[in-house]
Amino acid sequence: MLREAIYHRPKNNWSYAYDRETVHLRLRTKRGDVSQVSLVYGDKYNWHIVGCQTAEMKVFAQDSLFDYWQIAVKPTYRRLKYGFKLQEGDETLWMNEQGFHESEPANIYLYYEFPFLNPADVFAPPAWVKDAVFYQIFPERFANGDSSNDPDNVESWGEEPTPSNFFGGDLQGVIDHLDHLEKLGINAIYFNPLFEAPTNHKYDTIDYRKIDPTRK
Numbered sequence: 001m002l003r004e005a006i007y008h009r010p011k012n013n014w015s016y017a018y019d020r021e022t023v024h025l026r027l028r029t030k031r032g033d034v035s036q037v038s039l040v041y042g043d044k045y046n047w048h049i050v051g052c053q054t055a056e057m058k059v060f061a062q063d064s065l066f067d068y069w070q071i072a073v074k075p076t077y078r079r080l081k082y083g084f085k086l087q088e089g090d091e092t093l094w095m096n097e098q099g100f101h102e103s104e105p106a107n108i109y110l111y112y113e114f115p116f117l118n119p120a121d122v123f124a125p126p127a128w129v130k131d132a133v134f135y136q137i138f139p140e141r142f143a144n145g146d147s148s149n150d151p152d153n154v155e156s157w158g159e160e161p162t163p164s165n166f167f168g169g170d171l172q173g174v175i176d177h178l179d180h181l182e183k184l185g186i187n188a189i190y191f192n193p194l195f196e197a198p199t200n201h202k203y204d205t206i207d208y209r210k211i212d213p214t215r216k
């Protein structure tokens, strides 16, 4: 097993609250290098009484270099001590916060910790997002539906776009093409900035409460 490739951090996308009862844990290994990975886990105040448990992790993604293993765990008391057990052929390796071990480490304080499944850490997207198919629109370059609001020096549609030139796209242009978007199966639009700003991209917003006059 190539130890240099094995990676986990007890935070971010490697260890996170999936919902109020479930922690997702991930580990990376060199692609095709490890045949089995198990999570070794338990409760820090019960570990010495009831011991730890093991549960097999599954490869949930691969790229050209790595396998990515994942498991979902529901800790009884919403907190978790954990480490990993990796196997390939006759070789077994334990990994925890302190690094690699060739026999099972007895000291639970060497293990990783997920301190508490705090409801504030659970990302709760609105229910409609799960069925949404988004289309991202850069309004300046989507369609010019109203030439009366065009900025000065507007280019003819189809000319070469540059980082700073203008084509006059606006909200009317989007409205004019809603049928087309609907036919594509789109039911949500992600707009690049629409608010008042001097550039064509409008990330340099001046007033978040005012639609730019060239977009209206």
Ligand SMILES: [Ca+2]
Binding pocket: 144, 145, 146, 147, 148, 149, 150, 168, 169, 170, 214
């Ligand atoms: Ca326009």
